[in-house]
Amino acid sequence: xxxxxxxxxxxxxxxxxxxxxxxxxxxxxxxxxxxxxxxxxxxxxxxxxxxxxxxxxxxxxxxxxxxxxxxxxxxxxxxxxxxxxxxxxxxxxxxxxxxxxxxxxxxxxxxx
Amino acid sequence: xxxxxxxxxxxxxxxxxxxxxxxxxxxxxxxxxxxxxxxxxxxxxxxxxxxxxxxxxxxxxxxxxxxxxxxxxxxxxxxxxxxxxxxxxxxxxxxxxxxxxxxxxxxxxxxxxxxx
Numbered sequence: 649x650x651x652x653x654x655x656x657x658x659x660x661x662x663x664x665x666x667x668x669x670x671x672x673x674x675x676x677x678x679x680x681x682x683x684x685x686x687x688x689x690x691x692x693x694x695x696x697x698x699x700x701x702x703x704x705x706x707x708x709x710x711x712x713x714x715x716x717x718x719x720x721x722x723x724x725x726x727x728x729x730x731x732x733x734x735x736x737x738x739x740x741x742x743x744x745x746x747x748x749x750x751x752x753x754x755x756x757x758x759x760x
Numbered sequence: 761x762x763x764x765x766x767x768x769x770x771x772x773x774x775x776x777x778x779x780x781x782x783x784x785x786x787x788x789x790x791x792x793x794x795x796x797x798x799x800x801x802x803x804x805x806x807x808x809x810x811x812x813x814x815x816x817x818x819x820x821x822x823x824x825x826x827x828x829x830x831x832x833x834x835x836x837x838x839x840x841x842x843x844x845x846x847x848x849x850x851x852x853x854x855x856x857x858x859x860x861x862x863x864x865x866x867x868x869x870x871x872x873x874x875x876x
Binding site for chain 2: 749
């Protein structure tokens with residue numbers, strides 16, 4: 649299957665700083681990528697749909713100014729958690745889709 | 761709108777025993793159904809998918825699932841559990857093939873434990 653690379657796999661940052669997470673589709677072009685958040689022992693909650701060349705579509709309750717999404721090319725989408733706080737600590741997963749969804753390895757964000 | 765319900769947040773089986781993970785769906789359009797597996801601190805890997813072709817779907821690692829419209833179910837089975845099957849399993853539904861902008865809606869997950 650296709651490969652989606654997500655980086656970094658783990659990040660620890662101080663409260664108030666910003667963190668950028670990258671999601672790359674390595675062997676196919678993805679016009680649409682999705683960003684999910686997963687709390688411990690829970691399911692994946694869709695945060696936003698990232699569309700290449702246009703603004704992301706955010707799910708209800710997700711702060712667009714807090715979670716900045718950029719999809720500058722057909723192979724790269726980035727999620728920036730701005731002014732991170734401890735409650736933003738979570739596991740973030742991206743997926744890229746062509747004929748099916750392929751998931752990145754996830755990013756464990758810890759805000760201290 | 762689509763949703764899935766996974767019955768049983770934790771399932772424990774003995775090695776070599778039958779694995780049965782339950783998933784029921786609700787969908788206003790013909791559903792596309794998926795099972796994913798997640799190992800700790802990793803992304804999701806597709807086990808199998810139903811896309812309106814054969815109702816019995818075979819996937820990787822010996823897993824299979826049967827789409828039953830009358831029961832709105834898509835239960836995941838494996839005849840003989842292996843220790844390496846211990847993981848979190850997610851059932852998901854989409855209103856179409858997961859190309860383009862079709863979203864996946866996930867169930868709450870089932871943690872499978874395999875005991876010696």
